[in-house]
Amino acid sequence: MNDAQTAGDAAPLELRIDAKSYLSADGTPVEVVRDLALRLEAGSFGALIGPSGCGKTTILKIAAGLDADFRGKLRAPGSGRLGMVFQEPRLLPWRTVEQNIRLALPSDPADVDLTDLVEILGLGAHLARYPGELSLGLARRAAIARAFAVRPDFLLLDEPFVSLDETVAARLRGELMALTKRAKVTTLFVTHDLEEAVHLADRLFLLSDRPARIILEKTLPPPRGGRSADVIVSVCEEMRALAAQAVKDARQG
Numbered sequence: 001m002n003d004a005q006t007a008g009d010a011a012p013l014e015l016r017i018d019a020k021s022y023l024s025a026d027g028t029p030v031e032v033v034r035d036l037a038l039r040l041e042a043g044s045f046g047a048l049i050g051p052s053g054c055g056k057t058t059i060l061k062i063a064a065g066l067d068a069d070f071r072g073k074l075r076a077p078g079s080g081r082l083g084m085v086f087q088e089p090r091l092l093p094w095r096t097v098e099q100n101i102r103l104a105l106p107s108d109p110a111d112v113d114l115t116d117l118v119e120i121l122g123l124g125a126h127l128a129r130y131p132g133e134l135s136l137g138l139a140r141r142a143a144i145a146r147a148f149a150v151r152p153d154f155l156l157l158d159e160p161f162v163s164l165d166e167t168v169a170a171r172l173r174g175e176l177m178a179l180t181k182r183a184k185v186t187t188l189f190v191t192h193d194l195e196e197a198v199h200l201a202d203r204l205f206l207l208s209d210r211p212a213r214i215i216l217e218k219t220l221p222p223p224r225g226g227r228s229a230d231v232i233v234s235v236c237e238e239m240r241a242l243a244a245q246a247v248k249d250a251r252q253g
């Protein structure tokens with residue numbers, strides 16, 4: 001049905017989803033993605049932006065290799081070291097923060113030095129605590145640390161800052177920026193927040209309503225993370241206007 005492979009260090013992410021459907025409760029198929037083609041250069045940061053329920057998580061799961069039930073082709077970048085951050089932090093409640101971070105590490109995890117990672121994410125004082133004692137912001141930090149602990153060459157994040165206080169979200173965006181600049185990692189980030197995407201990404205992919213397909217792609221001017229508030233506002237305005245035109249064209253054509 002589909003063809004999935006891992007492509008090596010300098011290769012881009014290449015994902016083609018000709019069709020992806022789920023079966024609804026009454027047994028009828030619901031088409032969620034159709035004719036989507038996405039290419040992201042190695043080491044760059046892409047943002048998938050789309051309305052609620054359009055199929056963003058579905059696309060991310062396929063990119064992760066977690067869902068092979070689609071028609072199309074996946075060529076994942078890197079050598080297969082995947083880091084993933086879900087909408088909910090998904091920490092094991094009976095393990096400490098440090099044990100959660102070390103969860104996916106190889107057989108001798110005590111040897112892996114996490115000092116820098118813990119420092120960038122401000123988790124030093126919380127390593128011995130349990131997830132139930134953490135604020136949502138701290139739990140999200142622990143989930144990000146767990147994804148980076150494996151030194152991923154391919155990173156997938158599904159709305160990791162949703163429902164956080166804006167001050168906390170802004171700080172976490174800064175931390176994510178620092179981590180993705182420090183190591184070469186091809187990153188695909190899902191959000192419904194255009195401003196967040198313009199702040200973080202090198203390349204934007206704007207999705208249609210369900211069934212999702214890309215209606216607009218744009219490479220953003222560098223430097224990533226160094227864009228001023230004015231630049232972010234004007235790029236967002238431009239994207240909104242282009243997206244409205246793309247939707248109009250699609251309806252007419």
Ligand SMILES: Nc1ncnc2c1ncn2[C@@H]1O[C@H](COP(=O)(O)OP(=O)(O)OP(=O)(O)O)[C@@H](O)[C@H]1O
Nearest residue numbers: 022023024032050051052053054055056057058059
């Ligand atoms: N396992 C499943 N079985 C049946 N339908 C599903 C399944 N997973 C998702 N769906 C449906 O597919 C559609 C797309 O879901 P998906 O979670 O990919 O969207 P999303 O854009 O990530 O949503 P949100 O913005 O709310 O997070 C939704 O209508 C959802 O109800």
